[in-house]
Amino acid sequence: MPEREGMCEQEIQYENQQLQQIPGCVNDSCLSLGPWVPESRCSTPCLPGSRKKFGSSIHKCCYECVTCPEGEISNTSDSENCMKCPDEEWPNEKKDRCVSKLVEFLSYTDDTTVALFSSLSIFCCLLNGLILGIFMHYGDTPIVKANNRNLSYLLLVSIMLSFLCVFLFLGRPVDVTCMLRVTSFGVIFSVAVSSLLAKSIMVYIAFKTTKPGSPWKKWMGARFPISVMSACSLIQVTICVTWLSISPPFQDKDTHSYQGKIIIQCNEGSVIGFYSVLGYMGLLAAVSFIIAFLARTLPDSFNETKYITFSMLVFCSVWIAMIPAYLSSKGKDMVSVEIFAIMASSFGLLGCIFFPKCYIILFRPDLNTKIGFLSNKGQ
Structure with missing residues (x-):
């Protein structure tokens, strides 16, 4: 079908697997059943706190997940870029949101x-x-x-x-x-x-x-x-x-x-x-x-x-x-x-x-x- 032209081999195999899970559907026979569009991927989703890194596979649809660098976060899944925290904030341990930095001086109460x-x-x-x-x-x-x-x-x-x-x-x-x-x-x-x-x-x-x-x-x-x-x-x-x-x-x-x-x-x-x-x-x-x-x-x-x-x-x-x-x-x-x-x-x-x-x-x-x-x- 024209809609499937340009898709890599892994995407097609993943889509066929999804279609076969629908009763009565074989390969392309259910593509016209409605607005449902199968999701195709050859990599696991990247969780918040990480980003996609492309170029590690010969297939352009494949990627790996890498942790955001120091001082940066990602708060959505499958983020392609990490965001830098403001100067007065710092990423939490999971690197999925920015938190206020600790303020340090010679305090009368805590030192x-x-x-x-x-x-x-x-x-x-x-x-x-x-x-x-x-x-x-x-x-x-x-x-x-x-x-x-x-x-x-x-x-x-x-x-x-x-x-x-x-x-x-x-x-x-x-x-x-x-x-x-x-x-x-x-x-x-x-x-x-x-x-x-x-x-x-x-x-x-x-x-x-x-x-x-x-x-x-x-x-x-x-x-x-x-x-x-x-x-x-x-x-x-x-x-x-x-x-x-x-x-x-x-x-x-x-x-x-x-x-x-x-x-x-x-x-x-x-x-x-x-x-x-x-x-x-x-x-x-x-x-x-x-x-x-x-x-x-x-x-x-x-x-x-x-x-x-x-x-x-x-x-x-x-x-x-x-x-x-x-x-x-x-x-x-x-x-x-x-x-x-x-x-x-x-x-x-x-x-x-x-x-x-x-x-x-x-x-x-x-x-x-x-x-x-x-x-x-x-x-």
Whole structure:
């Protein structure tokens, strides 16, 4: 019959088998019985989640079923093509429909890492506040007054704020927190390191003024270290304001790094701005370390530059180690690396600078006097 011309041999055999299942029909005798048209195929139907793949047989009517590739689905039988899911969706296990991807960030409700960081941050803040209270209570003692008492208070407050800025990195990021993250700890650490730099410079100047006719005497006083700290911190503030004005950080969604996940993260906006903040902070730490190292053996009253030297060594080591770890991590791990670097460097400053002084204040009050200091210095 003309209708059967062009059909492949397998199709004709399959059609004849279907016709023979009708009582009284033999081969072509029932083709005119009505609208019923027999279905002919030489392959099993492809289920949803798969597609037809032609070319595996010499017969054009034959095909095989292959599973849809990653990120694509088919929701009908015998589909010839698979459909790609939207960026925020992902195929289910059967690959017959798209489902929403898992949203990942450091959540307060679902992540034990957040509970750990929050607990450590609160504990360090309370410890920092206790040390600040001790220093204020014993503010008139020689060890607190040495190397500028006001700078010590300012340093303690800045370290406390650095512990608190950890909370800007926790929870779902938004545009505001993204802008405050790096800029806040950049400015806070600049204030802290600038305070240590001013302390180191004051130790060096104090030693120089002991010589008769020294021109360094005009630099002695409470205003000079505050001016040094303010000038160094102002440069960091200028860098941050310029960064926020040109290309500020913003909330970003990473839909490609992990299959089936959407990473809610902060985009730095300007990479140059981000590394300028970190670079200037590192420059301050390096200068402070060098000056403190050179002044560590000067015979000044309660010379704390040896503690500053060690604290800057810890500070620089943490941030140098943080850079490769930060660049090689993604998602929550990247944020965790930043938080760890902030907390480790802050605790390093607190421990190296203030723990020895608190030990003398609380457990060796005999050394916290001019007589006790002179006798200890002569040993």
